[in-house]
Every structure is written in C-alpha cells, then in structure tokens.
Amino acid sequence: MKTKAKFLSVKETTISFVEFVRKFSTEHKALVYLEKLRWKTGAICPHCGEKKTYKCNRKNEYGYHECSKCHKVFTVRTGTIFERSHIPLTKWLYACYKVITARKGISSVQLAVEIGVTQKSAWFMLQRIRQSMSQTIDADRMLKGIIEADATYIGGKEKNKHASKKLHLGRGAVGKVAVLGAKERGGKVSATVILDTGKETVHKTLSGMIEKSATLMTDEHKSYEGVPFASHKIVKHALKEFVNGMASTNEIESVWSILKRGWMGVYHHFSQKHLQLYVNEFCFRLNEGKCDRHIDERIGSLCGLSLSKDHMSYQNLLSREGDNGLMRAA
Numbered sequence: 334m335k336t337k338a339k340f341l342s343v344k345e346t347t348i349s350f351v352e353f354v355r356k357f358s359t360e361h362k363a364l365v366y367l368e369k370l371r372w373k374t375g376a377i378c379p380h381c382g383e384k385k386t387y388k389c390n391r392k393n394e395y396g397y398h399e400c401s402k403c404h405k406v407f408t409v410r411t412g413t414i415f416e417r418s419h420i421p422l423t424k425w426l427y428a429c430y431k432v433i434t435a436r437k438g439i440s441s442v443q444l445a446v447e448i449g450v451t452q453k454s455a456w457f458m459l460q461r462i463r464q465s466m467s468q469t470i471d472a473d474r475m476l477k478g479i480i481e482a483d484a485t486y487i488g489g490k491e492k493n494k495h496a497s498k499k500l501h502l503g504r505g506a507v508g509k510v511a512v513l514g515a516k517e518r519g520g521k522v523s524a525t526v527i528l529d530t531g532k533e534t535v536h537k538t539l540s541g542m543i544e545k546s547a548t549l550m551t552d553e554h555k556s557y558e559g560v561p562f563a564s565h566k567i568v569k570h571a572l573k574e575f576v577n578g579m580a581s582t583n584e585i586e587s588v589w590s591i592l593k594r595g596w597m598g599v600y601h602h603f604s605q606k607h608l609q610l611y612v613n614e615f616c617f618r619l620n621e622g623k624c625d626r627h628i629d630e631r632i633g634s635l636c637g638l639s640l641s642k643d644h645m646s647y648q649n650l651l652s653r654e655g656d657n658g659l660m661r662a663a
C-alpha cells in the first residue's frame with residue numbers, strides 16, 4: 334500500500350517576512366549562509382579548483398579568500414550570478430525569497446521599491462535569478478509516467494489563444510510565441526519556447542523532456558501524430574470532449590493559466606526574447622516551490638543553483654533584448 338507523505342503545515346514550511354529579515358539581517362549573515370551552502374568544508378578556489386585556500390583581509394572585510402596555488406583572490410560571489418554586482422547579498426537573498434514565494438512572480442518595478450534599488454538593477458537581478466532557474470530544467474530528470482503535453486501562445490490577442498483557435502494558427506502565428514509544455518500527472522512540469530509548431534519541432538522538443546516509456550496525453554493537433562512514446566492518447570477538444578476516459582490535458586492547461594495570469598497581472602509584457610527565462614521561473618516555482626518543502630530548502634535550492642551558474646553580464650542581457658536595447662518594465 335502506498336504510504337502518504339507526511340503533510341507539513343504552512344507554519345512548518347514557510348517563514349514569514351519578519352523571520353526572513355531576521356535570518357539575513359546583516360551582510361555578514363548572508364555571506365556566511367551562502368559560504369556554507371557553496372563550500373560545505375571550506376572555500377575551494379573557483380579559478381583552479383584548489384582546496385587549499387586562505388582567508389585574507391581585504392579592505393578589512395570578511396569573505397575574501399586567497400588560493401594557495403594560483404594566488405587569486407575570490408569571494409563567495411566569484412563565478413556566480415552574484416558576481417560583479419554591487420548589490421548587497423541581503424538584497425539578493427530577499428529577491429530570491431520573493432521570486433520563490435510570490436505565486437505569480439514579482440515585477441522589477443515592485444522589487445525596486447521593496448529593496449531600494451533602481452528598476453534597472455531590479456530587472457537585472459530578476460533576469461539573473463531566472464537564468465539560474467533554467468538549470469533545474471536542463472539538469473532535471475526526464476518526465477515519466479502519464480504525461481500531459483500542450484502548446485500555448487504568448488502574445489497577440491487573447492481571443493486568438495483559445496484552444497479551439499489554436500488549431501488554425503499553424504506555423505509562424507504573427508506576434509505570438511509558442512510554448513510547448515509537458516506535465517507529469519501530479520508531478521513535475523517542463524516547458525520550452527518553440528519557434529514553430531511543426532511536427533519535427535514538437536517531436537524533438539517532447540523527446541528532450543519525456544522518457545520513451547511514457548504515456549502521452551495531448552489534444553488532436555496534427556503535430557502530435559506518431560510521437561515516439563509507448564502510448565499516446567488524444568482528447569478531441571474540437572468535439573468538446575475534454576475528458577476522454579483517463580485522457581485529459583487539464584493539468585498542463587492549469588499551468589498555462591498561471592503563466593498567463595502572471596503575464597497579464599505582474600509583468601504586463603514578456604519580452605519575446607526573454608520568454609524562456611520567464612517560463613523557467615514559472616516552472617521552477619511549480620516544481621521546487623511546492624508547499625511540502627521547507628522555505629529554507631527552497632531558497633537553498635535556488636541559491637545553490639545560482640552559485641554554480643556563471644554570471645550573466647549586463648551587456649549580454651541587453652544584446653538578448655535586441656537592437657533597440659529597450660528594457661521592458663517586466
């Protein structure tokens with residue numbers, strides 16, 4: 334018989350804003366927290382991997398280390414998304430906390446006000462955090478078991494995004510970006526921005542996120558025909574057949590509705606070039622942000638990932654934005 338996982342109460346799994354502020358009340362506390370998370374048994378040189386390192390005094394501040402081999406000086410920020418940022422780690426951790434706990438996400442405008450930085454800085458922090466979240470999707474195990482897959486369109490008019498209309502859009506729908514997602518029944522979700530909804534792209538994308546042994550549930554879109562999985566069940570939305578026996582795509586559709594509510598309510602506009610980063614954020618929150626995990630564990634999981642990611646330079650982010658270099662109020 335299947336044993337039920339212990340249900341943790343809200344009190345056990347979340348910490349209040351007050352508790353959070355107390356935990357990271359000083360830069361020193363935030364630094365020690367991140368060092369413990371990154372280096373369980375003493376600092377390791379991020380430049381050459383040497384384990385023999387020394388604490389060194391620089392500007393009389395805690396947190397500087399020197400490598401015994403390459404003699405480079407480093408801190409816990411070196412080689413992470415926190416590198417070359419003048420923003421205090423307390424603010425970075427607060428941003429991580431907000432991204433994890435705000436169900437629909439947080440806008441750079443709001444974050445800027447809450448932590449007292451410019452909107453430009455807040456936007457940059459959020460983009461770096463989202464970049465660190467992409468790793469959960471890359472490194473995560475493949476989805477297995479019963480999987481619901483569906484595509485949705487972001488951008489364009491709402492009426493064009495209704496399920497019954499999606500079938501007529503075909504390739505290259507103007508002003509819209511297609512996102513293909515898959516969700517384990519009662520489990521993890523994965524989603525990717527796709528350039529077209531053709532059969533080849535759809536098959537390749539799904540194969541990259543789902544195990545071959547899976548049973549796939551989709552709507553009747555032609556692109557799903559002949560998908561390379563053990564079983565494929567179809568729900569005919571055009572016939573208003575939303576639940577065909579066990580075949581339904583309700584769970585993945587509810588993921589889209591959260592994504593779209595965030596888009597409408599918090600971000601107003603996802604820059605299409607950055608859409609994948611936003612999609613990562615939503616997937617991360619759905620996968621890692623489950624209420625049965627302690628908030629410390631969730632923050633740790635995000636910071637842990639951030640610590641292993643290279644920082645993204647500001648120029649790099651802007652070049653992704655395209656020729657106009659405009660930052661969106663997202």
Ligand SMILES: [Zn+2]
Nearest residue numbers: 378381400403
């Ligand atoms: Zn070194």
